[in-house]
Amino acid sequence: MNVPFNYLPQQFADPEPYIAEWRNLAASSEFTIGPFVEAFEAKFARYVGARHCVSTNNGTDALILALKSVGIGPGDEVITVCNTFYATAGAIAAAGAKPVFVDCDDRFQIDTGKIPAAVTPKTRAILPVHWAGASPDMDRIMTIAAAHGLLVVEDACPAVGAYVNNRHAGTFGNVGAFSMHPLKPLNVMGDGGMVVTDDGGLAEWMRKYRNHGMVDRNHIEFWGVNMRLQPFQAIVGSRVLDTVADLVRARNANATQLDAGLKTLPEFARAPERRAGHLEAFQLYLACFQQRDELLPFLISQGIEAKVHYPIPLHLQQAARDLGYKRGDFPVAERQADELITLPVHQFIGPEQIDFVIETIRAFYAD
Ligand SMILES: Cc1ncc(COP(=O)(O)O)c(C=O)c1O
Structure with missing residues (x-):
């Protein structure tokens, strides 16, 4: 049986509805921002429950724009988690600031208990990541930020469709950034990003900055x-976007089945705790496994397209060499990097394939 990781061939099997609308776009010549982009921004803002939304080229730009909008720049430190995609730290560096890492917890989310010790006189912001489409403890993060007078810029890139107590990921802090990369819950046919905020002044600045600082064709501010x-x-x-609620429901059904299956193998596999009040978008399904380096090729040999997100935490990347970290600094993330596997969970697979995944894992450990 095949259990693919990539669902794009199915998702875009029928491109006709998109092509029909592209004809309207072609007829309109509205190729730079314009009504199609503005209508989508308004719809996205409504969807997540934010006052303002500014679209960008991609999620990395969304993060850079978000950071710059609140004035993060050279000399500033931004606290974030060490198990995330490169762009989280890359955006902090691109804004001219220094990423300061903290370890994650057993849910693969920033360990909020470790944030206060990372605060220095140079800290300006906390940048929590909604890693894999799940959310960290946002209430605790907002409390810590308030206590230390820090800004909060959320990396909700993987988390369109994720909620904490009915509040959408990315809407807790001063600004939140999203990605529409093809393997995100809300995806486009290439790259796209969004920034949301309730602050009209920040939104106005971002609209100008992402468009050359222009106030009109002949003037830049x-x-x-x-x-x-x-x-x-x-x-x-x-x-x-109209399909996100449904696809998140389908992914949750698959994830619940995977969780239940892994619970029957407690000595070999460990799925993260699922928190009450958290709706995860399951951009990725992550769990830790004994003998990961043997299990992973075995799953792949059986037709299950499993992956690892990621085998090297950010603080151990060459890019971080000048930040002064070493192996052993973040033991939870380092252990997870050696043990985790990402299993397919998307909306185009169902109960039979999930059963096959569980049975294949069981067979591996039974040998
Ligand atoms: C946590 C996180 N931050 C940022 C990004 C960057 O988004 P993009 O690829 O759209 O630039 C991604 C995804 O790629 C991500 O997973």
Whole structure:
């Protein structure tokens, strides 16, 4: 049986509805921002429950824009987690600031208990990541930020469709950034990003900065850049957004089945605790396994497209060499990097395939 990780061939098997709308776009010539992009921004803001939404080229730009909008720059430190995608720390560096890492917890989320010790006089912000489409303890993070007078910039890139107590990921802090990369819950046919905020002043600044600092065709207020979302991607994103609640439901059904299956193998496998009040978007399904390095190729040999996100935490990457970290600094993330496997969980697989995954894992340990 085949259990693919990539669901894009199924998701976009019928491109006709998109092509039909692209014809309208072609006829309109509205190729830079314009009504297609603005309508999608308004729809996304409504969806997540934020006052303002500014679209960007991709999630990395969304993070850079979010950080710069609140004034993060050279000399500043930004606290984030060490088990995340490269772009989290890359965006902090691109804004001119220094990433300061803390370890994660057993849920693969930033360990909020370790944040206060990472605060220094240079700390300006906490940048929590909604890693894998799950959420850290946002209430605790907001409390810590308030106690230390820090900004909160959320990396909700993998987390469209994720909620904590009915509040959407990315709407807790001053600004939240999202990605629409093809393997995110809300995806487009290429790259796209979103920033949300309730602060009208920040939104206005971001709208200008992502468009050269322009106030009109002949005037710029400050030096900006081009981070604009392509209108043809806004059309894709707008259609896919209508399906997010359903696909998150389907992923949760698969995840619940995987969790139950792994619970029957407690000596070999450990899925993270699922918190009451948290709705996870399951961009990825992560769990830790004994003998990971033998199990992973075995799963792949059986047709299960398992992966590892990621085998090297950020503090041990060459890019972090000047930050002064060493192996042993973040033991939880380092152990997880050696033990975790990402299993397919997407909406185009169902109970039979999940059973096959569980039975294949069981067979591996039975040998
Ligand atoms: C946690 C996290 N942050 C940032 C990004 C960057 O998003 P993008 O690939 O759209 O630039 C991603 C995904 O790629 C991500 O998973």
